[in-house]
Amino acid sequence: MVDVIIDCCAGLDVHQGTIVACVLGGKSNRGTRSRPGKTIRTFGTTREKLQSLVAWLKAEGVTHACMEASGVYWMPVFATLEASEAVAPIVVNASHIKNVPGRKTDVKDAEWLAHLVRLGLVRNSFVPDRPFRELRELTRYRRSLVETQASERQRLIKLLEGAGIKLAGVLSDVFGVSGRAIVRALIAGTHTPQQMAALARGTARKKYAALVKALDVRLEGHQRLMLECQLQRVENAEADIAALDVEIDRRLDPYAEYMAALLRMPGIDRVVATAVIAEIGIDVSMFPTAAHLAAWAGVCPGNHQSAGKSKPTKARKGNRHLKTALCNAAISASKKTGSYYKAKYHKLKARRGGGKAALAIAHKLLLAVYHVLRGSPFRDLGETYLDKLNVKRSAARHVKYLEKLGFSVKIEPLAQAAICLK
Template sequence: MERQVARCAGLDVHKDEIVACARISDPGGPGRVELHTFGTTTRELLALRDWLTGLGVTRVGMESTGVFWKAPFHILEDAVAECWLLNARHLRNVPGRKTDAADAAWIAELVEYGLVRPSFVPPQPIRELRDLTRYRRAQIDERTREAQRLDKVLQDAGIKLSSVASDVLGKSGRAILDALVAGTTDPVVLAELAKGQLRKKIPALQEALTAFFTGHHAIIIGEILSKLDYLDEAIDRLSTEIDRVIAPFADEVALLDTIPGVDRRMAECLIAEIGVDMTVFGSAERLASWAGRCPGQHESAGKSKGGRTRKGSKWLRIYLHDAARAASRTKNSYLNAQYHRIKARRGPAKARVAVEHSILVAAFHMLDRGEPYHDLGADYFTRRRDPNRHAQRLISQLDALGYDAVITRRTDQPTDTKAA
């Protein structure tokens, strides 16, 4: 094999120590290997950086071990010409004696001969945005769990508020809950706290609030409401900070916001996961493959043995899932037509993944070209067919139902009933 880099290093990263192996190949001389063990404190990481730069290392590869790779990567990415984060699945060694030094030497050898590819690591501003959007999503999910926990306690007390009010945490629901926590249990008094459209349901509300609510329930619900208030404030603070961090990418956010199913918050999350520079992926196909939103390939002896999608990024998969669900409900759009067309043949799960793939491919081209989303239209799949063959197919279906149909082709173009 041909050596691709003369001075490289492999790092076996752990929580408390890093084993580094440097491979040095000088022109006209024998190559040498140097091993060294460092700690993971900042002082030790700076010593690692100085050791690598002193040896003239131009490419460093490290395994993506949990979150432990982040600190050394941050310090080395500006000091070394190429700092590679490597997928652990691509680093499997032959069975045998396994030591940290052997693992570091194996990583260094793979990097030296170009037998591995680096994983995508976005630039620092995108990484900061990613941390914020992921933590905000975690808080939103926690708020959802807490709201579900609230309804469980209410059901335990025999209060059927969620059966009458569409939003238990709306203005009316929150006023009733606060009164319950304060000690008011009279259903007539509680029902009078209803506001707006809920006042039309006061008799049903009185029936739903007739229960055996005790001080035990009041304590738990009071704590849940306090936590919900804290989570609402935390989400607002995070959203404010995200608005500040994403300001340099306002144009890209506005572009992605034009995709059906993608609002501003979803656009922020997509940019946080894939960045704005599409040259790192090269093509929309490679981006979809990296994200695990396209069929896999497993062929042996000329036979295909399944096309299971790879895992990809968990967070990007969550965001695309939400966007695809929203897009599938957007009427008169290409994505809606695509979803229902595939759903009829392959089921809702495969149809949703296909829509996720379409959204991701569209995002790639939009960010690459700086162009807004162009919807192909809900009738795209009808328009691309041969009109004569499609008409003949419809006649055959009518004939199978027992109807005789005679059709003639109009000379004028059909009017657009949707526009009317």
């Protein structure tokens, strides 16, 4: 017999337009402790219907309500329950609570959720506080805009290349001051190659002759129209990103101390630090250890063990927004001179490849982030840390490398060498 953890609880099967709620052990039908009473009702998802759902759960004496993290449909339900302060909302990963096969209905799903909550067999997913959820929406939308902008830039360059205009082969940045002026002249269609090349500014003026040759192609009318649309979409995305940055910076003001601490770490710039705070928040007490946080983010190795043997497996699934930001930070950290992360990255890259090495460095960065957010100052171990862990092995590796180059090497400790010199 399994002990009952929660006497009165509810399971919510949330959809776009309906919510099926199953209450076990409600006031209207208590039953017994071993076999609770069951009440099932269906509600809509509008604000008025959500208020009715909360009022009904309160009347039934429900203390905990569980729902699956299905798309974005759970978010307004969670926010309404959270605001009520009477019913504790629980969000769970759908893959962790799969029902037994057969008889799949919304009512069965809601009842199954309620049974799991009642017996304490669900693990609450990490949902940050409301300010961080709002910051999350802003940073995730900003990332989408950056990706959209990058796609439009690639389409614009592809259009120019397809038309025979080799502007990208001459200018290092087609979207710089010189590049944009030339693109606008191409859209107008009234300039000669010499006039367009004369629009170059700064160091691009030295490329006048090359620009004249690259621009010696006339665009068709439909190509100029497409070019205008693409440039407009790039500039609109830039304006939207700038507006989002202002709002994000305003919301980050209360966390300036945490931002400054994160920015001291190798590879972490303002974008990555913002993503870390938006996705995790500043209170990491929800995660008992740094390893738990790494598992939640999906940057730690996966486990696949059978018959006492560990087998290769893919990386764990996790928070893809945080994972992407950390992997970008890992690649930047691998270029930091004198950093432990640079030495570790190249050591792993030689054996496992760049992708797995970047993920491993992202893992180590997140472990450091966990302790930084808990108030510990960041300290880089240094590029020679790994060699000092096993001096004998490191020395043997260097000797072997020198012998391959044709040298005869004999090594001895510095103290012993000083005695011999005397």
